[in-house]
Amino acid sequence: MDIKEIKKEIKRLRRLKLACRSRSPERIALHRQIKALKEQLKGISIIDKDKEKLIQEIYRLDPLIKKMEMNLSQYSIKELQKHIECIKRKRGLDN
Secondary structure (H helix, E strand, C coil): CCCCHEEEEEEHHHHHHHHCCCCCHHHHHHHHHHHHHHHHHHCCCCCCCHHHHHHHHHHHHHHHHHHHCCHHHCCCCHEEEEEEEEHHHHHHHHH
16 A cells, blocks of 8 residues: 555545544544554655655755655655756756
8 A cells, every 4th residue: 555545545544533432442543543554654654765865955955844844755755856957046046
């Protein structure tokens, strides 16, 4: 499963969980399933070292992105490099 599918499944299970009565065995089971999917989601979102360097560079060049807490790990290395070039170009025009 990829990230989008896991998030959709969590959302679907959450709706079912809210429909169940409090402290019912079904609700508890759904909670455990949601918790397991969230753990799986954390494992998937581990960032490789190349991306981490590029993300840190973007944060250094544009601190607003860091303040907004944008998740840049979802982008490919190519897209991150393109964004760095774009930021540098804008800085060159502004200075």
